[in-house]
Amino acid sequence: MKLYFIEQDSLDYLKANIKNHIKYYESPTSDWIDTVCGKSPFREFSGEFPEFVLQDNDPNPHSTDYINAVSMYSSLNTISESVATDERLWAGMALKQFWHYTHYRWIPNNQVTEEKIRDHFYFGTGIRRSLTRQSLARLWWIAKLSYDRQRDNPFELTAFLCEASSFIVDVLERNTSNNPDIMHSFLDAVLEIRRRGVQITRERMRDLVTYLNLLGGTYILDVLPPELIRQKILTYGIERYE
Numbered sequence: 001m002k003l004y005f006i007e008q009d010s011l012d013y014l015k016a017n018i019k020n021h022i023k024y025y026e027s028p029t030s031d032w033i034d035t036v037c038g039k040s041p042f043r044e045f046s047g048e049f050p051e052f053v054l055q056d057n058d059p060n061p062h063s064t065d066y067i068n069a070v071s072m073y074s075s076l077n078t079i080s081e082s083v084a085t086d087e088r089l090w091a092g093m094a095l096k097q098f099w100h101y102t103h104y105r106w107i108p109n110n111q112v113t114e115e116k117i118r119d120h121f122y123f124g125t126g127i128r129r130s131l132t133r134q135s136l137a138r139l140w141w142i143a144k145l146s147y148d149r150q151r152d153n154p155f156e157l158t159a160f161l162c163e164a165s166s167f168i169v170d171v172l173e174r175n176t177s178n179n180p181d182i183m184h185s186f187l188d189a190v191l192e193i194r195r196r197g198v199q200i201t202r203e204r205m206r207d208l209v210t211y212l213n214l215l216g217g218t219y220i221l222d223v224l225p226p227e228l229i230r231q232k233i234l235t236y237g238i239e240r241y242e
Contacts, residue, residue, distance in 0.1 A: 001052065001075070003045040006092035010041030011122070014095075018117050025112045025121075030099045042096050045089065050075045054139075056104040064105070065139070066162035070155050072136070073143030084144070087123040087130070090137040094121045102135040132172045142168060145177055148184045157187040166202045170209050176216055185226040186212055189233035198241045211236050 006014075014021070014033070024032045034040050052075035055064045083089060094102045103110065106120040115124070123130035123137075131141045146157040153159075161167050176182050190208055194200050215221060215232060 001049045003047075003049065003076075003089070004042040004092045004096050005045050005086070005088040006095060007041045007043060008088060010037045010039075011088055011091055013037065015118070015122050018114050022112060022114060022117070025107075025117050026110050028100075030095050033095060042092055045092075047078075049078075052076075054098060054101045056101045061105045061108065062165060065142070065165075065168075066155075066159050068101075069139040069143040069158055069162060072139045073147065076140060077144075077147075079140075081144075084137070084140055085127055085131065087134075090134050091122050093136050094134070098136060106135055129173055132169055138168065141172065145172060145180055145183050146187060148180075157184060157191075160187060160191055164202060164205075167205055170202075170206050174209060174213060176212055176221060179222055181226045182212075182221050182229060185229040186233055189230045189237065192230075192234055193237040193241070196238060196242065198237065204237075204241060207240075208233060208237055 010033075014037070017036075018025075021032075021036060024036070052071045054068045054071065058064050102120055107116055118124035119130075119133045120135045123134055125133070131137045142161060143155065143158050146161050147154050148157055151157070161171060171177060171183070171187070176186070186208075190200060190205065193208075198204075212221075212229075212233060215229070221229060
């Protein structure tokens, strides 16, 4: 499978003219991009990757996040983190190969707005937030940061994270998400809290993430044993919610 990125000058032009082109984003295809750019702005990304498809026909678009994150990451797990933070790749894919998917997941009933276009086709904010909001980057990073090869199902934590969009935002937009060991310890602890009968609501997940950040202000989490981080989160959650 070939991937396509978009040239920087065309990317800059399209982002600067979202308002002028907004009617085009209602189109069933992205053929109009070549016309407004005066050329084809897409270039082939080096390398071949296993073929993958993104599910885009479930009545509940959110429910496809897990299967699509697994599908994409399983195919593209060899790309570097540097490449995976490059807006040109993800915008190029959203504007070309996955135009329909981006509409399906983020623009239901073709209700196009400037904000939706900026956030989900492009990097609309800082890099960290954009990586959890851009339609394709978020799938790769959800799986990247939650994949744990030590588990029977390496994507078990991914499935948990994808249960709610708020979980993805609250967990992955924190500085602690940079370290997979911290993320795995945290998510494993939250899963154990739930196994003990505690319902993990949006508010409770946010509270647990806040506690993890507080720990980061007390300890250097990167050098703490993962099991110690897990135990601290588990103890806090059980004592607070049971």
